[in-house]
Amino acid sequence: MSLIYAPVFALLVFEMLLFLSLIVPMPFKVKRGLFEFISHNPLVAKLQYGMKITFIFILILFVDSVNRVYRVQVELAMAKQQGGAANAVAGSERMEVQARKFYSQRNMYLCGFTLFLSLILNRTYTMILDVLRLEEENKRLTGGDAKSEKGKSGLGQAGELGEVAQLKKKLAERERDIETLKKQSQGLSDEYNRLGDQVSTSDNVPKKDR
Known part of the structure; x- marks a missing residue:
């Protein structure tokens, strides 16, 4: 592999490892913290900018490798058309062309998969x-x-339970007051009925008995 394509291969391996790290199952809090770090870290932002420039160069290499593959294909087609007495010479040239075709295709696939x-x-x-x-x-x-939301706003689970307990206490006091009013109302009703019976009895007594 030539020196210019070795970094491309290293970048492809790095992308594969990065992709595996993205799809690995992680707890929600860990994944959220990791992605918040990636999204807000200035060093990561600079690295992403540098990677964009690198991919532009890889795109140029990809176009060049496609062009080389096309030219090799044309040379192979011309070699097939020649044939005849120059088979021995053409055989060695054909092997060279096949080797160049292999390297050109390898470079094209390497750059293509890296971009993809x-x-x-x-x-x-x-x-x-x-x-x-x-x-x-x-x-x-x-x-x-x-x-967690209540922790951020200054309210906790204990505060909520205390508020519920206070409401229950007030509700119990209201129920006791209502029960007391019912008993008083019943007492007044009984007293009213007793006085009504006394008045009715006194009205029924004959005058001579009075």
Whole structure:
């Protein structure tokens, strides 16, 4: 492998390892912290900018390798058309052309797969960020992450339980007051009925008995 294509191969191996690290299952908090670090770290941003320039050069190498493959194919077609008495000489030339064809195709595949994997990495990174954002939004809406949200706002689980206990206490006091009012109302009703019976009895007594 020539010196110019060795870094391309190293970059391809790095992209493969990076892709595997992106799809490895991790806890939600770990993955969110890792992607927040990648998204906000200035060193990573500079590295991404440098990688974009590198991919431009790899694209130029890919176009050049495609052009070389095409020219080799033309040379092979011309060698087949010649044939005849120059078979011995043409045989050695044909082997050389086949070797150049092999190297040109290898370089084309190497650059092509490197560029293709870079697009896959970019899309995978974007999709994972969207999934993390949706999971966080889902937890916030469903209350799955309520404990952490209350910790951030200064409210805790103990405060919520204390508030519920106070409401229950007030509700119990109201129920006792209602029960007391019921008993007082019943007592007044009984007293009213007793006085009504006395008045009715006194009205029924004859005057001579009075």
